[in-house]
Amino acid sequence: MLRNAIRVPSGRIAAVLLGIVFFLAIFGPVLAPDAPNTTVGAQLQGPSGAHLLGTDYVGRDVLSRMLAGSTLSVLGALMVVVIAFVVGAIPGLLSVYLGRAFEWVSLRVVDTMIALPFLVFAVAMTALLGNGVVQSMFAVGILLSPVFFRVARSSALSVARSQYVEAATLSGASTAWVMRKHFLAKVLPPISIALSTTMATGLVVIASLTFLGIGVQPPTATWGGILAADLQYIAIQPLAPLVPVVVILAAVLGCNLFADAVRDVSGEAGRQLLNARAAKKAGRVTRVPRARIGLRKGGELG
Amino acid sequence: MKRYLLRRPIRTFAVSAAILAAYVAIAAIGGSSAAANSALRSSASTGTGATVNWGYYSDEPDWDPVVVGATSATQLLSLIYEPLFTLNAQGEIEPALATGYKYNSAGTAVTITLRKGLTFQDGSPLDAAAVAFDINRAKTQTNSALTADYADIKSETVLSATQLRLNLTQVDYQIPFILANRTSLLASEKAAKANLAGLNSDDPVGAGPFKLVKLVPDSELTVEKWSGYWDAKDIHVQTVNLFLQVNPATVLSGLQSGTYNFVTSLPAQDISLARKDGLKVVANTAAGWLADFLSLNFNKAPFNNPLVVQAVEDAINRKQLVSQLGFGVATASVQPFPTTSPAYDPSLNSVYSYDPAKAKQLLAKAGYKPGQISVPLDLVSSLNTGGPELIQQQLKAVGINVTIVPQTITAFYAGYYGKTDQLAFYGYVGRDSKVEALNEHYGSTGILNLSAPRETAQFAAAEKKLLAIPITAAGYEPALKNLTKIGVETGSTITVYTEPNAYATTSAFSGFPLIDGVFRWNGVTVK
Numbered sequence: 001m002l003r004n005a006i007r008v009p010s011g012r013i014a015a016v017l018l019g020i021v022f023f024l025a026i027f028g029p030v031l032a033p034d035a036p037n038t039t040v041g042a043q044l045q046g047p048s049g050a051h052l053l054g055t056d057y058v059g060r061d062v063l064s065r066m067l068a069g070s071t072l073s074v075l076g077a078l079m080v081v082v083i084a085f086v087v088g089a090i091p092g093l094l095s096v097y098l099g100r101a102f103e104w105v106s107l108r109v110v111d112t113m114i115a116l117p118f119l120v121f122a123v124a125m126t127a128l129l130g131n132g133v134v135q136s137m138f139a140v141g142i143l144l145s146p147v148f149f150r151v152a153r154s155s156a157l158s159v160a161r162s163q164y165v166e167a168a169t170l171s172g173a174s175t176a177w178v179m180r181k182h183f184l185a186k187v188l189p190p191i192s193i194a195l196s197t198t199m200a201t202g203l204v205v206i207a208s209l210t211f212l213g214i215g216v217q218p219p220t221a222t223w224g225g226i227l228a229a230d231l232q233y234i235a236i237q238p239l240a241p242l243v244p245v246v247v248i249l250a251a252v253l254g255c256n257l258f259a260d261a262v263r264d265v266s267g268e269a270g271r272q273l274l275n276a277r278a279a280k281k282a283g284r285v286t287r288v289p290r291a292r293i294g295l296r297k298g299g300e301l302g
Numbered sequence: 303m304k305r306y307l308l309r310r311p312i313r314t315f316a317v318s319a320a321i322l323a324a325y326v327a328i329a330a331i332g333g334s335s336a337a338a339n340s341a342l343r344s345s346a347s348t349g350t351g352a353t354v355n356w357g358y359y360s361d362e363p364d365w366d367p368v369v370v371g372a373t374s375a376t377q378l379l380s381l382i383y384e385p386l387f388t389l390n391a392q393g394e395i396e397p398a399l400a401t402g403y404k405y406n407s408a409g410t411a412v413t414i415t416l417r418k419g420l421t422f423q424d425g426s427p428l429d430a431a432a433v434a435f436d437i438n439r440a441k442t443q444t445n446s447a448l449t450a451d452y453a454d455i456k457s458e459t460v461l462s463a464t465q466l467r468l469n470l471t472q473v474d475y476q477i478p479f480i481l482a483n484r485t486s487l488l489a490s491e492k493a494a495k496a497n498l499a500g501l502n503s504d505d506p507v508g509a510g511p512f513k514l515v516k517l518v519p520d521s522e523l524t525v526e527k528w529s530g531y532w533d534a535k536d537i538h539v540q541t542v543n544l545f546l547q548v549n550p551a552t553v554l555s556g557l558q559s560g561t562y563n564f565v566t567s568l569p570a571q572d573i574s575l576a577r578k579d580g581l582k583v584v585a586n587t588a589a590g591w592l593a594d595f596l597s598l599n600f601n602k603a604p605f606n607n608p609l610v611v612q613a614v615e616d617a618i619n620r621k622q623l624v625s626q627l628g629f630g631v632a633t634a635s636v637q638p639f640p641t642t643s644p645a646y647d648p649s650l651n652s653v654y655s656y657d658p659a660k661a662k663q664l665l666a667k668a669g670y671k672p673g674q675i676s677v678p679l680d681l682v683s684s685l686n687t688g689g690p691e692l693i694q695q696q697l698k699a700v701g702i703n704v705t706i707v708p709q710t711i712t713a714f715y716a717g718y719y720g721k722t723d724q725l726a727f728y729g730y731v732g733r734d735s736k737v738e739a740l741n742e743h744y745g746s747t748g749i750l751n752l753s754a755p756r757e758t759a760q761f762a763a764a765e766k767k768l769l770a771i772p773i774t775a776a777g778y779e780p781a782l783k784n785l786t787k788i789g790v791e792t793g794s795t796i797t798v799y800t801e802p803n804a805y806a807t808t809s810a811f812s813g814f815p816l817i818d819g820v821f822r823w824n825g826v827t828v829k
Contacts, residue, residue: 039695043626043688044571057688059626127710218687218706219694232551232686235575 004265004274011261017254021074028070034061036068037219044236053243057229058219066243069221073206074251076137076215076222080202081195083141088148089191093183095149096156097175110146118143119208126214136215140205144198151194155187189266193259200255203248223248352828353541357548357562361520366494366502367487368440371447374731374803376484377566377590377821381525381542382423383487383508384532386414386433387478389734391588391816393644395478395773399428399488399509399532403481409473409770414481416464423513423528426492430466434458435491437468450747451485451738454769475772479735483820511537511823521546536824557581557806563828564811566821568804570629576806582813583806585631587640590803590819594689594729595638596679596796597752602724604675605794609668615654615796616661617700618693624799627688632801637790638730638743640800643818645736647783650790661700672701680717681727683708689798690727719749726752731803731819737768740785744793753794764788 005011034040034051039059046054053062095106118140125139126132159165159182168178206224209215216222227244234241265274358378364370367379386400395403399420405412420428437458440448454474459467468477480486493500493507501507504517511534512525523544527537548556553565554572558579568576568583576583598605598614605611620634636654639646665675681690687706694704704725709717717723730750733739742748745765746757768781790797803819812827 037691037695039622039626039692057627057686058691127713131708217708219691232569233571234551235554236571 005258005261007274007277008261008264010257010264014254014256014258014261017250018258021070021251021254024067024070025074026071028067032061032064032067034064036060036064036221044233044240046237054237054240056226057233060219062226062240062243065221065226066223066247069223069226072133072216072220073203073223076133076206077199077202079134079137080141080144080205081199083138084144084198085148085191085195087142088145089152092149092152093156093179093187095153096160106149110149113143114146116143118205122205122209123214131214131217133215136209137202137206140202140209144201147194147198148191151190152187155190156183159183159186189262192262196255196259196262200252200259203251203255352539353543354539354564354828355562356542356544357553357556357565358544358546359548359550359553359567361547363519364502365504365506365517366498367484367489367508368436368443368446368448369502373484373733373819374567376487376819378523378544379487379506379508380483380510380821381512381523381544381823382506382510382514383489384510385481385483385486386416386488387482387486388820388822389482389817393818395482398482400481403478405475405772409475409772410470411467412470412477413461413465413467416466417532418464420509420532421530422488422490422492422507422509423530424490424492424507426490427463428488428490428509429463430460431463432491433466433488434460435494436488439489439494440485448485450741450749451480451735453747472766472769474769475778476735476737476769478773480738482734483817484734485738512542515541533824538825538827539823553806554579557808563808564805565807566803566805568806570627570631570801570804572806573629573631573804580809581806582809582811583804584813585802585804586642586816587800587802588642588818589814589816590731590805591640591642591800592729592731592803593635593638593640593800594727594798596693596798597718597723597726597728597750598794598796599721599724600753600756600794601721604668604670604677605724607668609664610670610675611794613661613664613668613700614697614702616657616664617697617702618796618798619656619658619696620798621656622696623689623692626692628799628801631804632799635797635800637786638739638795638797638800639732639736639786640802643732643736644779645740645782645786647786647790649783650787653791658696658700665701670701673703675701676703676705677724678707679704679725679727680707680709680714680723682711682714684711685727685729693727693798718752721752721754723752734819736782737765737785740789741765743795744789751794756794758788758792761785761788761792 006015029036037060040061041051041055041059043055043057043059045051045059048054051061051063053066056062056065091106095103121143122136122139126135129135129138165178165182168182173181206215206222208224216225218225223244227241227248230237230241230244360374362370362375362378365379365382367383370379385398387403388396388398390396400414400416402415403412414433416428416430416433422428422432426432437452437455440446441452441455454471454477455468456471457469459469461467470477488509489501490507490509493505497505504519506514506517509531511528511531513528514523515526516522516524523546525542525544527540528534531537545562548562548565550567550569553562553568554576556562557565557576568585573583573585596614596618598611600606600611620636624632624634633640637647637650662672665672679690679694681687687708690706694706697704714726718726718728728750733742742750744751744757744761746755748754751757764781764785768778768785771778771781807813810829812825814821814826815824
C-alpha cells in the first residue's frame with residue numbers, strides 16, 4: 001500500500017515533505033549551529049549572516065531552536081497517534097466481536113469523548129496529572145481516539161457481514177485467522193488515512209497547547225512554542241512567525257497529502273487507477289486530444 | 303487522471319500560498335498604518351459625554367475591594383470606588399472622601415474627617431459608621447485580602463457622622479497611607495449587607511466617579527458617570543467600556559485601529575512603536591511601575607544555606623537582563639522600588655555585583671559540586687518567561703540547574719502564598735504604604751516573603767522605629783530607606799529589575815495625574 005501510495009503525485013509530494021520533516025526530527029538537533037537554549041546575541045534580531053533566521057526574545061538563534069525543536073514536535077505528534085490508535089482502533093475492532101454489552105458501553109464512552117472540548121480537556125488533564133509533555137500528549141491522544149474507533153468499527157462492520165467471512169467462519173476458521181486474513185486488509189487502508197490525518201492534528205494541537213503554556217515547558221524548543229513566542233513580538237518582527245508557520249504547515253500538508261494518496265490507491269478504485277496508469281505507461285492507452293462525445297436529449301450512452 | 307490526482311494538492315497549495323502571501327503583505331504594511339488609522343482613533347466625543355474604550359490585559363474576577371488581592375487591580379476598582387485619601391505626584395497624602403486626619407499626641411489614635419453629605423451609588427449614606435463598617439469588614443471578613451494591612455487598627459469609634467477615630471494597637475504613623483487608594487476603596491454597607499457575594503461578583507457599589515451599567519464576568523464592564531460623586535464637576539468622561547483579558551500582542555493594533563483609545567500595561571516592546579505611531583505613551587515609574595524578583599525560601603534547602611543565597615545573588619547578571627529584555631525602559635535594581643520611590647535607597651546599588659567566579663567559589667564552599675543543585679522555579683504561566691529563562695542560563699553558568707515550572711495563577715498562589723515553593727519568580731506593582739510593601743517582602747506575615755514567617759530582628763526593630771515617625775517629619779524618609787536597606791540585605795527577595803507600568807492613549811486624551819499605580823479620572827478629558 002505504501003509503495004502504491006508514492007506512485008501517485010500527491011503521494012510523492014507527501015513523501016518529500018514528510019521525508020524532510022522526519023529528517024529534521026532525527027538530525028535537526030545535530031545540525032543546529034548554536035546551542036538552542038543559550039543566548040547568543042541581542043534579542044529579536046532579523047536574519048543575518050551569523051543568525052540566518054535571526055534571534056528570539058531572549059537572543060537565542062531561531063534556526064537552532066527550530067532544528068532542535070523538530071524532534072520533540074514530531075515525537076509528540078507520533079505519541080499522540082500511537083495513543084489514539086491503541087485506545088481507539090483496538091476497541092473499535094473488538095466492538096464488532098465482543099457482544100452487545102461491550103458494543104453498547106464502548107459506543108457510549110466514545111460518544112462522551114467526542115463531546116469533550118479538546119483544549120479544555122487537555123488543560124484539565126494537565127491540571128490533574130501535572131504539566132508535562134507525556135501528560136498533555138496522553139490527553140490529546142485519548143481525545144483523538146474516537147476517530148480510530150469509528151474508522152476501525154465501520155470497516156470491521158462492513159467486512160463482518162460479508163459472505164466470504166461467513167463462509168470462512170462456517171468452514172471452521174478461527175476468529176484470529178479471520179481477522180488476520182480478511183479484516184486487516186480491509187481495515188488497514190482507512191486506518192492509515194486516519195493515522196496520517198491524526199498525525200497532522202497532533203502537530204497542530206501540540207502547537208496550540210504549547211501556545212497555551214501546556215506540555216513542553218521553556219526553554220525547550222518546539223515549533224508551536226516558537227510560534228507562540230514570535231506572535232508576542234509580532235509588532236517588532238512581523239515576519240518572524242512565518243518560519244514556524246511554514247514548517248508546521250508543510251508537515252501538516254505532507255500528512256494530509258499522504259492520507260489522500262493512500263485513499264486514492266486503496267480498494268477497487270485504487271486498483272483501477274493504478275492499472276490505468278500502468279497501461280498508459282506501457283503505451284496501451286492513447287490520449288485523444290479534443291475528443292467530443294455528443295448525446296442527444298433522450299439518448300443513452302453505453 | 304494525473305490532473306485529477308493533482309487537483310486537491312494544487313488547491314491546497316494555492317490556498318496555503320495565498321494565505322502566506324496575504325500574511326506577508328499585512329506584515330509589510332502593518333508598521334506604517336499610523337496615518338491611515340489616525341481618523342479612526344479619535345472616535346470618542348468631545349469633553350463631557352466622551353467615551354473611553356479601555357483594553358486591559360488581565361481578568362478581574364473580584365470586584366469587592368476587600369476581596370481583591372492584586373494591587374494592580376486598583377486601576378480598575380478606582381472607576382467605581384473612591385478612597386478616603388489619595389496621593390499626589392510627590393507621594394503625599396491628598397484628600398478624597400476624607401478631608402483630613404489628626405493623630406493624638408501619643409500617636410496611638412487617628413481621627414478621620416469625612417466630607418459632608420456623602421452617599422454611595424445606591425443612595426445609602428457614606429458616613430463615619432459606614433467607614434467603620436468597611437474597615438471592620440476588611441479586618442474580619444474570611445476572604446479579606448486586607449486583614450494584614452489593618453492589623454494595627456484595634457477598634458473604631460464613631461465620633462459623629464463625619465468623624466471617625468481609629469484606635470491603634472501601637473504607635474503607627476503609616477495609617478494615612480493605609481487609608482489611601484488601594485486599601486481604603488469604600489464599598490456600600492447597604493450593598494454588602496444585602497448581597498456580599500453579588501457585591502464581589504457582578505454588582506459592585508461604591509462612591510467613585512462612575513456607576514456600574516453592565517458587568518460581563520471575564521469579558522467586559524461598562525460604567526457611566528455618577529452625578530453623586532463628590533467631585534462630579536471634575537469628571538468629564540461619560541462612559542468607560544472596559545475590555546478584559548485583551549491579548550498583550552494585540553493592544554497596539556487595537557489602539558491603532560481605534561478599537562481602544564486607552565490601553566494599560568503596554569508591553570515594553572510596544573512602547574517605542576506606539577510613540578512612533580503618534581500615540582501618547584506614559585512610561586514613567588512615577589505613574590506606575592513593576593518590579594520583578596526571585597523569591598527564595600530560606601526554610602528549604604539549598605537556600606537555608608546563606609552561602610548558596612549569596613551565590614545566587616552573585617550569579618544574577620542584572621545588566622544582561624535589562625539590556626537583553628528591557629527594550630530600553632527597564633532598570634537593573636536590587637531593591638523592590640524604582641528610583642522615583644521615596645523608599646529607594648541608592649546606597650544599595652554598590653552592594654551587589656555580578657561575579658560568577660565568586661558564586662562558584664561560594665557554592666564549592668557550601669559543599670555543592672557544579673550541577674548538584676537542581677531546583678524548580680515556579681512562575682505564573684501567563685507571564686513572559688524571558689526573565690526566568692535568562693536567569694536559568696545565568697544560574698546554570700555557575701552550576702545551579704533550574705527547571706522552569708509555569709503554573710496557572712491558582713496553582714502558583716497555592717505554592718507561593720502557602721510558602722511551599724523553593725524558588726519562585728514573581729512581580730508586584732508596589733503599595734501606597736511603602737512600609738506595607740517592605741513588610742510584604744520581608745515581614746513575618748508578608749505575602750511576598752516566601753520565607754515567612756521568617757523575619758529578622760533587625761528588620762522588625764527598624765520597622766517599629768519607622769512607624770513611630772510621623773510621615774511628614776524630616777526623619778521619615780531616611781528611616782524608610784534604612785528599612786529598605788535592611789530588608790534587601792537580610793530578606794529572601796532578590797529583585798532583578800524594575801520597569802515602568804506603561805499605558806498608552808490616543809492623542810485625544812488629556813492624561814492622568816501622576817499618581818503611583820492609580821488612575822484618578824478627576825480632570826481627565828477626551829477630545
